[in-house]
Amino acid sequence: MMISVGVVGATGLVGATMISVLQERSFPVDRFHAFASGESRGKTVLFRNQNYPVEIISPETLCKGIILFGATSAEVAEKWIPQCIESGAVIIDNSSAYRMNPEVLLAVPEVNGHLIKGTENLIANPNCSTIQLVVALSPLAAMRLIRWVSVATYQAVSGAGYSALDELSRQQNRMGIKPGASHLHENIITRIGTPDTNGYCDEELKLMHETCKIMNLDFPVFASTARVPVRTGHTESVVVKFNSPLPAEEAASVLTNTPGITVSQSGCSPVDVVNTDTVVVDRIRNYPDDPTILQFWVLADNLRKGAALNAVQIAEKMIGAGPDI
Numbered sequence: 001m002m003i004s005v006g007v008v009g010a011t012g013l014v015g016a017t018m019i020s021v022l023q024e025r026s027f028p029v030d031r032f033h034a035f036a037s038g039e040s041r042g043k044t045v046l047f048r049n050q051n052y053p054v055e056i057i058s059p060e061t062l063c064k065g066i067i068l069f070g071a072t073s074a075e076v077a078e079k080w081i082p083q084c085i086e087s088g089a090v091i092i093d094n095s096s097a098y099r100m101n102p103e104v105l106l107a108v109p110e111v112n113g114h115l116i117k118g119t120e121n122l123i124a125n126p127n128c129s130t131i132q133l134v135v136a137l138s139p140l141a142a143m144r145l146i147r148w149v150s151v152a153t154y155q156a157v158s159g160a161g162y163s164a165l166d167e168l169s170r171q172q173n174r175m176g177i178k179p180g181a182s183h184l185h186e187n188i189i190t191r192i193g194t195p196d197t198n199g200y201c202d203e204e205l206k207l208m209h210e211t212c213k214i215m216n217l218d219f220p221v222f223a224s225t226a227r228v229p230v231r232t233g234h235t236e237s238v239v240v241k242f243n244s245p246l247p248a249e250e251a252a253s254v255l256t257n258t259p260g261i262t263v264s265q266s267g268c269s270p271v272d273v274v275n276t277d278t279v280v281v282d283r284i285r286n287y288p289d290d291p292t293i294l295q296f297w298v299l300a301d302n303l304r305k306g307a308a309l310n311a312v313q314i315a316e317k318m319i320g321a322g323p324d325i
């Protein structure tokens with residue numbers, strides 16, 4: 001089976017990673033299209049040793065049945081997705097625009113891949129922090145009932161797109177802080193996005209709501225999210241309370257045998273996960289006075305499993321290709 005494929009936001013960080021992942025995994029691409037904004041008119045994108053001009057997406061540039069990987073902001077996605085669905089395209093979108101829409105599947109193949117039918121016209125790819133969290137939590141939820149989860153994130157700057165990464169480089173090169181930009185270098189940003197009336201910011205709400213939607217479970221997720229001056233690789237400190245004791249050794253043994261997860265006890269860092277496809281669960285331990293509480297670290301490359309790889313794995317499930325998860 002050969003398929004027409006388009007990447008919308010092909011000049012961005014997720015779009016570029018998407019192109020690499022499609023190449024690496026030999027996705028059966030017949031015709032390839034790269035889409036971006038008018039700013040990128042005249043640019044080309046390299047795919048399988050061929051240069052493709054960057055196009056502006058419109059019903060005329062689409063062919064029926066094309067699979068589009070969306071890698072634009074939510075505001076931009078809300079504009080192009082409805083008209084592309086109308087044109088008969090199938091969309092796997094990385095933005096937050098449709099993630100919490102009850103009609104739209106929010107998919108992580110390792111967790112709820114069984115729900116992918118292949119007939120959907122739109123599937124949403126979760127937030128990067130959520131994907132690595134649910135990959136680690138899902139096998140544990142199958143062992144014991146989860147009462148609550150507490151997660152503190154240390155998120156890389158690439159999670160905010162290429163302009164944030166450029167800004168970090170500027171600041172690292174002592175070129176000052178651009179007006180309106182965050183102080184990223186040698187700093188920690190403890191508020192990612194606008195806080196709601198309860199004081200939870202966007203990034204925290206995404207973790208809280210998306211986790212329960214993907215796992216189809218209802219437990220409180222106490223989320224605190226922060227941006228740290230690391231280029232790529234998200235790190236999360238996770239505490240899980242179960243309804244009965246779960247020994248760390250038992251949890252480690254099950255996670256070790258779960259595809260997509262690497263268990264470590266040695267202290268993993270973001271640099272260890274850059275350009276890898278695995279979710280690392282590190283330093284699993286029970287709270288000494290309460291064996292129903294498990295603590296561990298979860299790390300992943302936010303651009304790969306946290307975005308592009310997960311999207312391509314969804315597409316593979318849709319077309320019945322790729323390795324089994």
Ligand SMILES: NC(=O)c1ccc[n+]([C@@H]2O[C@H](COP(=O)([O-])OP(=O)(O)OC[C@H]3O[C@@H](n4cnc5c(N)ncnc54)[C@H](OP(=O)(O)O)[C@@H]3O)[C@@H](O)[C@H]2O)c1
Nearest residue numbers: 009011012013014036037040071072073095159161162307
């Ligand atoms: N970065 C991550 O780790 C990560 C992880 C999970 C999900 N996401 C989500 O994925 C999406 C993309 O993130 P990113 O980090 O790749 O952002 P980015 O680096 O800022 O790239 C944004 C892309 O959108 C394109 N774009 C802007 N306006 C457009 C328009 N009107 N029509 C078509 N394309 C347009 C840009 O093209 P130009 O170059 O022409 O401006 C660029 O290619 C966001 O919704 C983000 O929240 C990101």
